[in-house]
Amino acid sequence: MTASLAPAPLALSMGEPGGVGPEIARAAWRVLRDEGPVFFLTADPALFAAGDIAQIENPGDVAATFASALPVMALNSKVAAKPGDASPENAPAVIESIERAVALSLSGEASGVVTNPIQKSSLMAAGFKFPGHTEFLADLTAAAPMPAGRTRGPVMMLAGPQLKTVPVTIHQSVVSAANFLTAELIEKAAHVTAEALHHDFGIEKPRLAVSGLNPHAGEGGALGKEDDAIIAPAVEALKAAGIDARGPLPADTMFHAEARETYDAALCMLHDQALIPAKTLAFHEAVNVTLGLPIVRTSPDHGTALDIAGKGKARADSLIAAIRLAAAMVERRTASRAR
Numbered sequence: 001m002t003a004s005l006a007p008a009p010l011a012l013s014m015g016e017p018g019g020v021g022p023e024i025a026r027a028a029w030r031v032l033r034d035e036g037p038v039f040f041l042t043a044d045p046a047l048f049a050a051g052d053i054a055q056i057e058n059p060g061d062v063a064a065t066f067a068s069a070l071p072v073m074a075l076n077s078k079v080a081a082k083p084g085d086a087s088p089e090n091a092p093a094v095i096e097s098i099e100r101a102v103a104l105s106l107s108g109e110a111s112g113v114v115t116n117p118i119q120k121s122s123l124m125a126a127g128f129k130f131p132g133h134t135e136f137l138a139d140l141t142a143a144a145p146m147p148a149g150r151t152r153g154p155v156m157m158l159a160g161p162q163l164k165t166v167p168v169t170i171h172q173s174v175v176s177a178a179n180f181l182t183a184e185l186i187e188k189a190a191h192v193t194a195e196a197l198h199h200d201f202g203i204e205k206p207r208l209a210v211s212g213l214n215p216h217a218g219e220g221g222a223l224g225k226e227d228d229a230i231i232a233p234a235v236e237a238l239k240a241a242g243i244d245a246r247g248p249l250p251a252d253t254m255f256h257a258e259a260r261e262t263y264d265a266a267l268c269m270l271h272d273q274a275l276i277p278a279k280t281l282a283f284h285e286a287v288n289v290t291l292g293l294p295i296v297r298t299s300p301d302h303g304t305a306l307d308i309a310g311k312g313k314a315r316a317d318s319l320i321a322a323i324r325l326a327a328a329m330v331e332r333r334t335a336s337r338a339r
């Protein structure tokens with residue numbers, strides 16, 4: 001086996017055990033076992049047939065086992081999983097899995113975190129107070145220093161081969177998102193995005209396209225005031241700070257092929273403005289990346305897919321893309337620290 005040059009293996013969290021996470025983790029391992037990137041799963045080993053996995057005690061054991069079996073680090077919490085069911089009873093294990101992967105990444109024993117999808121409704125029913133990984137990971141890593149010159153987020157990016165999008169507001173209702181939007185929020189998301197495009201994606205001078213909030217970017221105030229009152233001043237402030245930003249642009253016309261040629265990432269005001277084009281263009285290739293964390297974190301763009309869990313239909317492509325992107329980001333960060 002030719003192992004990845006990553007300094008340590010990546011830690012994959014288990015995700016919702018009744019969803020497609022366990023089967024796509026195994027499928028990803030089958031594809032990557034010979035060439036890497038090398039990774040291990042933090043999960044209840046009972047989710048897998050004994051012969052399919054190798055239980056490991058610590059990430060240092062991964063290199064020796066990766067070619068022959070999917071390495072699994074056992075959780076303290078047990079799961080009782082049925083494919084297609086997301087039970088709140090499994091929440092302690094789902095949360096422990098994420099916490100373990102993050103702790104190992106913060107300590108340097110893992111090089112980064114790749115999360116499998118969680119069933120947010122199920123976790124929240126069990127009392128989990130975060131609307132998604134993005135916010136939870138920001139909380140778990142809040143005390144760790146950021147890499148030099150990087151602004152703390154968190155900021156969500158959907159990164160596909162033809163399009164990168166960033167929702168400035170994430171897991172909130174459309175009504176609350178519109179009220180939550182400020183020039184400061186947009187500017188911060190833009191700074192985090194521009195830094196990540198430069199340092200993690202190797203784009204020398206990133207170009208940002210900033211969407212409007214309202215139809216036709218407000219049509220000069222006739223269809224809403226936020227575009228002129230909040231977004232336009234934010235774009236001006238970004239330009240003054242030396243960031244190549246344009247907008248507010250009407251969101252309905254900024255994603256066609258010619259438009260996409262003019263920017264490196266689209267900053268969108270609402271979750272669906274960003275995720276609909278990203279998933280429509282590349283559902284099986286796009287990766288969800290959390291920017292502005294002290295650690296590397298990626299994830300497949302899709303959710304738990306309870307409707308197909310356990311049926312052998314789930315594709316592992318997006319998870320594989322997430323693992324590869326995480327390894328590439330780790331490599332860039334390691335190289336830049338060495339310079």
Ligand SMILES: NC(=O)C1=CN([C@@H]2O[C@H](COP(=O)(O)OP(=O)(O)OC[C@H]3O[C@@H](n4cnc5c(N)ncnc54)[C@H](O)[C@@H]3O)[C@@H](O)[C@H]2O)C=CC1
Nearest residue numbers: 116117118119120121299301302303304305307308314315
């Ligand atoms: N990073 C995360 O933890 C994410 C979690 N979710 C959560 O997942 C749950 C379900 O969300 P949905 O909106 O139903 O989206 P979903 O992505 O789970 O499913 C949407 C459709 O895509 C299909 N699909 C999804 N992944 C697939 C794969 N790997 N291969 C083939 N087909 C696939 C499903 O079968 C379904 O028809 C929700 O609780 C949501 O919050 C959603 C997105 C990301």
Ligand SMILES: NCC(=O)COP(=O)(O)O
Nearest residue numbers: 132133134135275288299
């Ligand atoms: N729609 C994207 C999504 O829900 C993923 O969120 P997160 O769990 O990565 O914060």
